[in-house]
Amino acid sequence: MTKTIRLISPADGEVYAERTPLTGAEARASVARARAAQPAWAALPLNERIARVQAGITALNAMKDEIVQELAGQMGRPVRYGGEFGGVNDRTAYMAAIAAEALAPTVVEDSDRFQREIRREPVGVVFVVAPWNYPFLTAVNTIVPALIAGNAVVLKHASQTLLAGERLAEALHQGGVPADVFQNVVLDHQTTEELIAERSFGFVNFTGSVKGGQAIERAAAGTFTATGLELGGKDPGYVRADADLDAAVDGLMDGAMFNSGQCCCGIERIYVHESLYDAFVEKSVAWVMAQKLGNPYHADTTMGPMANRRFAEVVRGQIADAVAEGARALIDPAAFPADDGGAYLAPQVLVDVTHDMRVMREESFGPVVGIMPVKDDDEAVALMNDCDYGLTVSVWTADADAAAELGARLETGTVFMNRCDYLDPALCWTGCKDTGRGAALSNLGYLAVTRPKSYHLKKVTK
Incomplete structure (x- = not known):
């Protein structure tokens, strides 16, 4: 049958x-x-x-x-x-x-x-x-x-x-x-x-x-x-020292959390120049706390449930493992009472993360992002390329020439500057690696x- x-x-x-x-x-x-x-x-x-x-x-x-x-x-x-x-x-x-x-x-x-x-x-x-x-x-x-x-x-x-x-x-x-x-x-x-x-x-x-x-x-x-x-992807964002900080926070956090993080080219890891790191993290947490997790049929809801309970369980597991390995979770799930332990999952921002953690290497496809400081472009490129996937990269900078030069060194299908999580139909949608x-x-x-x-x-x- x-x-x-x-x-x-x-x-x-x-x-x-x-x-x-x-x-x-x-x-x-x-x-x-x-x-x-x-x-x-x-x-x-x-x-x-x-x-x-x-x-x-x-x-x-x-x-x-x-x-x-x-x-x-x-x-x-x-x-x-x-x-x-x-x-x-x-x-x-x-x-x-x-x-x-x-x-x-x-x-x-x-x-x-x-x-x-x-x-x-x-x-x-x-x-x-x-x-x-x-x-x-x-x-x-x-x-x-x-x-x-x-x-x-x-x-x-x-x-x-x-x-x-x-x-x-x-x-x-x-x-x-x-x-x-x-x-x-x-x-x-x-x-x-x-x-x-x-x-x-x-x-x-x-x-x-x-x-x-x-x-x-x-x-x-x-x-x-x-x-x-x-x-699939594990798309990174990079905030250079000359970036517009507020624009970077708004763009990258929206790229990480929109559709409850369930975007093919959503942002799943962020690298920030050390001079902007503390301010970026603080503003990112504030951005996330302004979201409303709830019933998707309600007009004031900005984040709905994940598409399936088992998808949310994967993300919860990645977060728990990262915290056990030394990461800090900056969002208290209690601030999002709609988190029911099932498909409804509170968004999360993680710091003190490393590339030894699953949450920074495996596709999450959920509302979680890890943020790491970097000292310069070379370190950022090395970390962005340290991944099995290659769909998109988002670079935030005031210098288009620098973004293009970085793009030539990045293993990815699309290089974005000062935007992310977008498909331009005039450009080829493609990827590399896994x-x-x-x-x-x-x-x-x-x-x-x-x-x-x-x-x-x-x-x-x-």
């Missing part, structure tokens, strides 16, 4: 939704329908595909009131933040605007003797395995360019955000994307891996844990299926969901 997937709301611990995953036969039939429908979709003019995708996103925006409530129920984000629509709209608009140029042939020669060019062709069926922390933003990073480029898309959303996939399907179908061209499916891990191993897809995009990415790679081994993997591989957004995002095909047309016979 197929096991039902149950979505437990972190807001109240109750079952929020239940879905039955497809059987293997049903899943293979879905993929077959997608493969059969894709050529006709690809044959539509580019402008027509763009218009339908944009109409789908417009339809998604019309569901905003319901979706904001559903996000609070599914993964605990406070309703005051209004969902993810700003980023969804910006990324869709940008990827649509650059599509013609990004997908245009590279013409090597067009003469009376030869036509030689490289064209971009859709890979066929794109499989998107989306995460729960930003269930719309992360999904559209691949869905939008994949559809615009002429692919069919099969979406498997995280069990914690089952309704997000359904909303995306409903909206895109309303916009005119055929039902078989975009499909939202509920799958268990075994069926997911079997489909990948059977070379069902032309490209697989996965956002999630390192363990999950390793499972995707094992399933794809020997199939030569292309994969894009964003697998963060994974691949490229999303920008014109490179179209390269991931297409393949090159060369045309060497000789117009003469001699």
Whole structure:
């Protein structure tokens, strides 16, 4: 008997939704329908595909009131933040605007003797395995360019955000994307891996844990299926001696605590020049104490629960281990009475931390940050690079040249100056080391969901 997937709301611990995953036969039939429908979709003019995708996103925006409530129920984000629509709209608009140029042939020669060019062709069926922390933003990073480029898309959303996939399907179908061209499916891990191993897809995009990415790679081994993997981070911030202290505190602490710390590129460790260290720590504690942990449906709540009780237990364990090893916790959990020992977790700032502690090395993905003093740029670079991950780095300074020079020395996918926790759709979203591989957004995002095909047309016979 197929096991039902149950979505437990972190807001109240109750079952929020239940879905039955497809059987293997049903899943293979879905993929077959997608493969059969894709050529006709690809044959539509580019402008027509763009218009339908944009109409789908417009339809998604019309569901905003319901979706904001559903996000609070599914993964605990406070309703005051209004969902993810700003980023969804910006990324869709940008990827649509650059599509013609990004997908245009590279013409090597067009003469009376030869036509030689490289064209971009859709890979066929794109499989998107989306995460729960930003269930719309992360999904559209691949869905939008994949559809615009002429692919069919099969979406498997995280069990914690089952309704997000359904909303995306409903909206895109309303916009005119055929039902078989975009499909939202509920799958268990075994069926997911079997489909990948059977070379069902032309490209697989996965956002999630390192363990999950390793499972995707094992399933794809020997199939030569292309994969894009964003697998996590332990993103650092660095406050140089010339930084605007108040701006750095506000930016970095928001980067550490927003969405209860459950951001792919959230700030998880901070290095501060020793001349600013004491003031930075004092102001950071004050910033955190001004937050309101509570029911995500309440308008005054700034921090909701973590998406699942077990995620909060990981963070509590990291904090407890760090304190046992000599770290100091500067926030009294009693100041946040909503902390129930379950999914609701008080934010925490740790000092006297070292890189021997799990909280400074392992991904936390929760509302905790460790802060260390450094004497100069060299020490900061060494500590920032002393990590298994490489997604983003945030440098706070008045000197753009210095930030660029530091960036050249940092093992990361994106270098930010005086901001953090942000995706610019005009820039490539990528990472290195255990963060994974691949490229999303920008014109490179179209390269991931297409393949090159060369045309060497000789117009003469001699």
